[in-house]
Amino acid sequence: MNPTAPKHQFVNPFNIEDTELVIGGLKLSRLAQRVGQTPFYAYDRQLLNARIAELRQNMPPELKIHYAMKANPMPAIVQHMATIVDGFDLASAGEMKVALDTVMPATQISMAGPGKRPAELGQAIAAGITINVESQQELNVIAALSEQTGIQANVALRINPAFELKASGMKMGGGPKQFGIDEELIPTVLQHIKSLDLHFKGFHIYSGSQNLKAESIIDAQQKSIQLAVSLTEHCPSPIEKLNIGGGFGIPYFPGDVPLDTRPIGDALAEAINQSKSQLPEAEIIIELGRYLVGEAGIYASQVIDKKISRGQIYLIVDGGLHHHLAASGNFGQVIRKNYPVAIGNKMGIEEMETVNIVGPLCTPLDILADKVPLPKAEIGDYVVIFQSGAYGLTASPTAFLTQPNAEEILV
Structure with missing residues (x-):
C-alpha cells in the first residue's frame, strides 16, 4: 500500500435533509418523536433490500442466501428478511420461535x-x-x-x-x-x-x-x-x-x-x-448476518450534559455500553477504535470541535467515541452511531446498572 495514499473514509449510506439524517424517509428528530424516547436503534428496510439485491446481482444465481439471525433477531427484522432471503440460520430455541413465526x-x-x-x-x-x-x-x-x-x-x-x-x-x-x-x-x-x-x-x-x-x-x-x-x-x-x-x-x-x-x-x-x-x-x-444488516442500522442517543475536564470536552448522552457494547470497544476489540459517529441533526455543519462521547454509567468503560472531531454539539442534540444494525442491543449487557432500555424500530 502507498503510505501517502488517503485512508478509506466512512461513507454515510443514509440521506440528509436540512442538516438532519434521514432514516426510512423520516428526519431523525421526527423519528425520535415517533419512537417516543432516546436512546433507540433504527433500521432502514430500503437499505436491507438494496444489500440483498446487490448481493444477488454479484453471486451465482443458484446460490442460496441465508440470514444468520444472531446478528439481529429483532422480530420485525426477521419478518422482513423472510421475504428477501432464502433461509434462516439460528442459534437458540428463542430465535427458532421468531423464525417460525415468519413465512420462512x-x-x-x-x-x-x-x-x-x-x-x-x-x-x-x-x-x-x-x-x-x-x-x-x-x-x-x-x-x-x-x-x-x-x-x-x-x-x-x-x-x-x-x-x-x-x-x-x-x-x-x-x-x-x-x-x-x-x-x-x-x-x-x-x-x-x-x-x-x-x-x-x-x-x-x-x-x-x-x-x-x-x-x-x-x-x-x-x-x-x-x-x-x-x-x-x-x-x-x-x-x-x-x-x-x-x-x-x-x-x-x-x-x-x-x-x-x-x-x-x-x-x-x-x-x-x-x-x-x-x-x-x-x-x-x-x-x-452482519453483512446483510449491519450497515442498515443506527443507534441514536441524546446529549444530556456537556462539560470540560482539564481541557477535554465531554458530551454525556443518555445511552451507552449497556445498549451498544460493540461501539464501546468491549465486544472483541483489543485496541479500542471509534465506530463512525455523527451529530445526527447537524450533518454537514462546518464548525467543529474534538469531543469525547460517554454514557451515563458509573464506569470508565462507558465510552462511545474517543477524541473525535464533530460539529459543535449542545444539550438536546442527537449523537448517532453508524454501522449498528448487527450485534447491537441483544449483544449488550442491558441489565447493567438497571438503566432504561433502548427501543428498536424498523422503518
Whole structure:
C-alpha cells in the first residue's frame, strides 16, 4: 500500500435533509418523536433490500442466501428478511420461535451452536428444521430423541475444518475449537449415521467472520466445497445442503476498505460449476448476518450534559455500553477504535470541535467515541452511531446498572 495514499473514509449510506439524517424517509428528530424516547436503534428496510439485491446481482444465481439471525433477531427484522432471503440460520430455541413465526418454511431453517440443550433439540426435531450437529454426543442425543418421538430428525454435520478463514475478525475453524466436529473425525461419524434413523442433509462449514479480504473468503469457500466433495464417498445419502458459511465483513474503522463481492461471486460460480458432477443434488448456501444488516442500522442517543475536564470536552448522552457494547470497544476489540459517529441533526455543519462521547454509567468503560472531531454539539442534540444494525442491543449487557432500555424500530 502507498503510505501517502488517503485512508478509506466512512461513507454515510443514509440521506440528509436540512442538516438532519434521514432514516426510512423520516428526519431523525421526527423519528425520535415517533419512537417516543432516546436512546433507540433504527433500521432502514430500503437499505436491507438494496444489500440483498446487490448481493444477488454479484453471486451465482443458484446460490442460496441465508440470514444468520444472531446478528439481529429483532422480530420485525426477521419478518422482513423472510421475504428477501432464502433461509434462516439460528442459534437458540428463542430465535427458532421468531423464525417460525415468519413465512420462512422450516425446511429452509437450520440451527447451530455447540451446547444445544436436549429440550432445544427436541423442539428443533418437532419443527422439522435442520440441526447442525456439533459433536458425537449431540448426535446420540438427537438419535435418542428422534426414536422417542417417532419424528425423523434432519441433521447436517458441522465440520471444524483443518483450514481457517485467513484475516477474519473471529476465527471459528481450524485448530482446536468448540464449534463442530474435527474434519478428520467426520468419516467415522458419517459411518455411525448410517446405523441411525436420521435424515442426513449435508454439511455446515463456518470458518470465520468479519472478513474484508475477498481473496481470503474465496480461498475458504473453495476449500469448503473441496472438503465436501472429498467426503461424499462416506455419506449415507447424497448431500442435499452444503452451507459454506459467511465471513463477509463491513467497514467499521478508518482504513477499512469495503468488501468487493464481485470477485467472490465469480470464483464461487466457477467452484460450484466444477463440483456439480460430484454434488448433483446439493444446494450451496452462504450464511450471512452482519453483512446483510449491519450497515442498515443506527443507534441514536441524546446529549444530556456537556462539560470540560482539564481541557477535554465531554458530551454525556443518555445511552451507552449497556445498549451498544460493540461501539464501546468491549465486544472483541483489543485496541479500542471509534465506530463512525455523527451529530445526527447537524450533518454537514462546518464548525467543529474534538469531543469525547460517554454514557451515563458509573464506569470508565462507558465510552462511545474517543477524541473525535464533530460539529459543535449542545444539550438536546442527537449523537448517532453508524454501522449498528448487527450485534447491537441483544449483544449488550442491558441489565447493567438497571438503566432504561433502548427501543428498536424498523422503518
